[in-house]
Amino acid sequence: MSLRPPRGLKGAAILATALLAAQPALAGTPTPNPGDTAWMLTSSALVLMMSIPGLALFYGGLVRSKNMASILTQTFTIVALVGVLWTLYGYSLAFGDGGSLNAVIGGLGKAFLKGVGADAVAPTFTPGHVIPELAYFVFQMTFAMITPALIIGAFAERMKFSAVFLFILLWVTVVYFPIAHWVWAVADPNAIVDAATELAAATTDAAKQAAQAKIDAATASVGWLAGGLAPWMKGVGALDFAGGTVVHINAGIAGLVGALIVGKRIGYGKEALPPHSLTMSMIGASLLWVGWFGFNAGSNLEANGTTALAFVNTMVATAAASLSWLLTEWATKGKPSLLGLISGAVAGLVAVTPASGFAGPIGSLALGFIVSPICLFFVSKVKNAFGYDDALDVFGVHCIGGITGALATGLLVNPALGGVGITDYTAIDKSYAGAYDLVAQMTAQGTAVLATLLWSGIGSAILYKIVDLVVGLRAAPDQEREGLDIADHGERAYNY
Amino acid sequence: MKLVIAIIKPFKLDEVRDALTAIGISGLTVTEVKGYGRQKGHTEIYRGAEYNVNFLPKIKVEVAVPADQVDSVVRTIQSTTRTGQIGDGKIFVLPVDQALRIRTGETDAAAL
Numbered sequence: 001m002s003l004r005p006p007r008g009l010k011g012a013a014i015l016a017t018a019l020l021a022a023q024p025a026l027a028g029t030p031t032p033n034p035g036d037t038a039w040m041l042t043s044s045a046l047v048l049m050m051s052i053p054g055l056a057l058f059y060g061g062l063v064r065s066k067n068m069a070s071i072l073t074q075t076f077t078i079v080a081l082v083g084v085l086w087t088l089y090g091y092s093l094a095f096g097d098g099g100s101l102n103a104v105i106g107g108l109g110k111a112f113l114k115g116v117g118a119d120a121v122a123p124t125f126t127p128g129h130v131i132p133e134l135a136y137f138v139f140q141m142t143f144a145m146i147t148p149a150l151i152i153g154a155f156a157e158r159m160k161f162s163a164v165f166l167f168i169l170l171w172v173t174v175v176y177f178p179i180a181h182w183v184w185a186v187a188d189p190n191a192i193v194d195a196a197t198e199l200a201a202a203t204t205d206a207a208k209q210a211a212q213a214k215i216d217a218a219t220a221s222v223g224w225l226a227g228g229l230a231p232w233m234k235g236v237g238a239l240d241f242a243g244g245t246v247v248h249i250n251a252g253i254a255g256l257v258g259a260l261i262v263g264k265r266i267g268y269g270k271e272a273l274p275p276h277s278l279t280m281s282m283i284g285a286s287l288l289w290v291g292w293f294g295f296n297a298g299s300n301l302e303a304n305g306t307t308a309l310a311f312v313n314t315m316v317a318t319a320a321a322s323l324s325w326l327l328t329e330w331a332t333k334g335k336p337s338l339l340g341l342i343s344g345a346v347a348g349l350v351a352v353t354p355a356s357g358f359a360g361p362i363g364s365l366a367l368g369f370i371v372s373p374i375c376l377f378f379v380s381k382v383k384n385a386f387g388y389d390d391a392l393d394v395f396g397v398h399c400i401g402g403i404t405g406a407l408a409t410g411l412l413v414n415p416a417l418g419g420v421g422i423t424d425y426t427a428i429d430k431s432y433a434g435a436y437d438l439v440a441q442m443t444a445q446g447t448a449v450l451a452t453l454l455w456s457g458i459g460s461a462i463l464y465k466i467v468d469l470v471v472g473l474r475a476a477p478d479q480e481r482e483g484l485d486i487a488d489h490g491e492r493a494y495n496y
Numbered sequence: 497m498k499l500v501i502a503i504i505k506p507f508k509l510d511e512v513r514d515a516l517t518a519i520g521i522s523g524l525t526v527t528e529v530k531g532y533g534r535q536k537g538h539t540e541i542y543r544g545a546e547y548n549v550n551f552l553p554k555i556k557v558e559v560a561v562p563a564d565q566v567d568s569v570v571r572t573i574q575s576t577t578r579t580g581q582i583g584d585g586k587i588f589v590l591p592v593d594q595a596l597r598i599r600t601g602e603t604d605a606a607a608l
Contacts, residue, residue: 272547339542380544393543
């Protein structure tokens with residue numbers, strides 16, 4: 001989020017007053033407090049750890065040893081590549097002001113971090129509170145890094161490094177930055193609160209209209225999913241606290257499409273392709289869990305009770321999901337496996353991601369229990385029935401888990417189910433408590449899920465085809481047999 | 497001279513070594529191998545993927561013995577490694593043309 005003047009409206013007068021309203025009308029300009037800032041920077045470090053080494057080891061342990069260095073290199077490279085792209089133009093496209101296009105994409109006003117200095121601030125979800133914009137920038141950067149890194153699990157062990165590099169570069173630009181903008185380019189709460197205060201104090205019709213116009217301007221100058229700007233959403237925005245849609249459904253469908261286009265690994269279905277190190281995978285999954293507290297609780301943008309709620313939800317949903325996968329596998333396959341246990345943990349983390357700041361702990365617990373059998377069904381029955389080689393189950397865990405969580409969020413936010421309820425910044429006399437409408441909210445959630453599936457699914461397909469034409473997607477059969485470590489990187493992960 | 501090659505279950509190795517030492521055999525070579533005979537593999541399941549693992553880990557023991565000790569060595573190995581379950585392994589006896597102790601240059605029986 002950033003302080004943006006609304007554009008494209010009738011009259012410079014509105015523009016001028018809106019500009020004034022863009023500054024919080026509290027005594028003095030608020031400055032970031034040390035606690036919030038420290039937490040946000042800590043969260044950013046935690047989320048980076050989720051990528052390296054968390055995801056790198058989780059994925060790496062699941063492939064054969066001849067492809068370990070390939071996974072590690074791809075993950076680390078993606079982190080580095082996206083770090084640069086985010087700084088140059090990604091942050092601006094995702095969170096900058098897109099002017100008349102702001103419903104679908106930001107602009108380039110903050111490219112090269114123009115205007116984002118050490119004193120720049122970004123609003124949080126509490127009116128009057130701010131964090132350094134640089135903290136917000138780097139926090140969001142770590143999300144932009146891990147999302148594309150998730151995709152590689154689907155086409156692992158057969159897609160060339162050059163293809164992965166080029167694809168990811170194009171994908172973050174064309175798929176991730178827009179979707180992040182749609183869901184997370186939200187209104188500045190201060191602008192709304194100030195305008196609502198003005199409205200309440202207004203005595204003349206003209207003053208009331210002017211104040212209302214400011215409210216409308218602030219609530220409309222957002223990403224279309226965040227603001228519910230599509231006609232059928234009627235202003236009810238989709239809720240996605242930490243990225244069920246932006247990160248998991250997004251990466252999940254891009255992975256599935258990639259797995260389908262690049263084709264199955266040689267020997268899939270005939271040879272044994274077991275994980276070479278469940279030890280590494282368990283280490284990776286554990287680091288993911290610890291880091292995910294930064295991912296979810298950090299998405300509150302400050303350190304308060306809601307942050308603690310998101311933290312707790314991340315803990316209990318994951319515990320429940322781990323247990324659920326373990327028990328389900330024990331009952332249905334006879335033996336509970338380590339791989340199942342850690343897969344359950346990841347599925348729980350994925351599902352609670354969109355709900356983490358909205359659901360109550362018991363709701364999150366229930367979500368954890370429910371998501372594991374669903375994901376287990378998709379990674380075993382559905383995958384085997386259709387025969388696609390989603391090598392590391394990116395679709396079965398991240399896409400399906402993300403869809404489950406995104407839809408559940410629409411239900412679990414309901415105060416009747418222990419949720420925090422809807423926030424309405426115009427309700428200044430009701431502590432911003434908004435009205436919950438089941439049908440409208442589920443419509444919004446469903447819209448976000450579908451929009452992500454379509455934009456990412458179709459967009460990724462086009463990008464894979466382009467990359468195939470430019471550098472070719474798949475390694476040669478001999479190279480695939482020898483292992484991508486040697487073929488792509490001229491080194492082995494292990495020398496003994 | 498003969499070379500006795502025994503494919504045995506891995507956990508039997510220490511027993512075999514002790515038993516052969518007891519009958520005067522002073523050296524042997526051990527390799528980790530994989531193989532199958534009539535023992536079927538086991539099934540491993542990773543998420544939804546089921547694998548039939550046909551190659552089971554075994555130990556190959558090679559010991560060169562003078563011809564007059566072959567029977568005693570073969571019987572010793574068989575009795576210590578036999579469990580009665582399928583997969584106990586096999587023993588092969590091959591002729592040896594020459595043997596030489598590298599350090600001293602001793603040949604044939606003196607080299608064993």
